[in-house]
Amino acid sequence: xxxxxxxxxxxxxxxxxxxxxxxxFANYGTGRIIFGVSDDRxxxxxxxxxxxxxxxxxxxxxxxSPSPDYTISIDAQNLITVTVRKGKNTPxxxxxxxxxxxxxxxxxxxxxxxxxxxxxxxxxxxSEIPFSGDDHLTFSSFSKAFEGRLGIQPVFPDTxxxxxxxxxxSGFTNAAGLLSDENPFPGIDIVRYGESRAQILExxxxxxxxxxxxxxxxEMIFRRVYTYETVEGFTRVLKERIPISCxxxxxxxxxxxxxxxxxxxxxxxxxxxxxxxxxxxxGGIVPG
Numbered sequence: 001x002x003x004x005x006x007x008x009x010x011x012x013x014x015x016x017x018x019x020x021x022x023x024x025f026a027n028y029g030t031g032r033i034i035f036g037v038s039d040d041r042x043x044x045x046x047x048x049x050x051x052x053x054x055x056x057x058x059x060x061x062x063x064x065s066p067s068p069d070y071t072i073s074i075d076a077q078n079l080i081t082v083t084v085r086k087g088k089n090t091p092x093x094x095x096x097x098x099x100x101x102x103x104x105x106x107x108x109x110x111x112x113x114x115x116x117x118x119x120x121x122x123x124x125x126x127s128e129i130p131f132s133g134d135d136h137l138t139f140s141s142f143s144k145a146f147e148g149r150l151g152i153q154p155v156f157p158d159t160x161x162x163x164x165x166x167x168x169x170s171g172f173t174n175a176a177g178l179l180s181d182e183n184p185f186p187g188i189d190i191v192r193y194g195e196s197r198a199q200i201l202e203x204x205x206x207x208x209x210x211x212x213x214x215x216x217x218x219e220m221i222f223r224r225v226y227t228y229e230t231v232e233g234f235t236r237v238l239k240e241r242i243p244i245s246c247x248x249x250x251x252x253x254x255x256x257x258x259x260x261x262x263x264x265x266x267x268x269x270x271x272x273x274x275x276x277x278x279x280x281x282x283g284g285i286v287p288g
């Protein structure tokens with residue numbers, strides 16, 4: 001008989017603890033709960049399986065919210081199988097708590113995982129969620145970048161609606177919060193290491209500013225560390241130990257997890273390395 005795992009659980013008798021596993025399967029992936037199997041994986045069966053199956057159905061309908069997609073079947077050995085399919089309306093909760101499978105056990109999700117489930121169920125990314133902070137936002141950095149790229153000033157609310165920074169129903173989105181001059185989301189720390197990670201030569205914290213300003217300042221630090229001048233003939237030439245394009249390509253600047261890590265690959269930088277990392281994630285990452 002197959003071992004218990006992420007998508008399979010055995011129960012000798014129905015106890016309400018199985019409802020946690022119903023929540024886990026509905027949240028993270030289709031799975032089966034088979035009733036009537038002993039701890040040593042022997043088929044014992046269930047007495048009065050039809051009545052028990054009806055009780056299971058009532059328990060799931062009454063205790064797991066929203067209602068999951070599931071089926072109940074009874075085989076010739078009086079084993080009852082509850083098959084729960086991954087749902088679209090996450091989080092699925094039992095007694096107000098969402099669960100997940102951890103190998104062969106079922107555990108409550110973390111706050112971070114719960115936010116991910118909420119975003120999946122809403123079919124939203126973190127940046128699309130309505131901004132919950134002070135709605136008196138200013139956008140001087142964003143306006144400057146917008147005008148520099150397009151030659152015109154952004155118009156509120158039309159431009160913001162077009163860029164999905166604002167909705168008439170909910171106001172500003174988290175994306176607007178990230179672009180605002182008072183960006184309240186966690187910032188980034190930039191650290192320049194010496195010969196080892198234990199030797200910190202420089203540390204800069206960027207926070208409470210637009211992500212556009214963060215990127216600009218991070219690039220300035222990168223250029224200071226990884227560029228130098230040489231004289232070729234009668235001309236001074238700027239050289240890059242690591243191209244700035246690599247810095248931009250490696251920069252993860254989405255609204256949920258802003259993190260960049262760039263480390264010198266030898267050369268003549270005396271072992272120094274520059275590393276930028278998020279202080280903590282602003283929100284969850286939606287799979288896919």
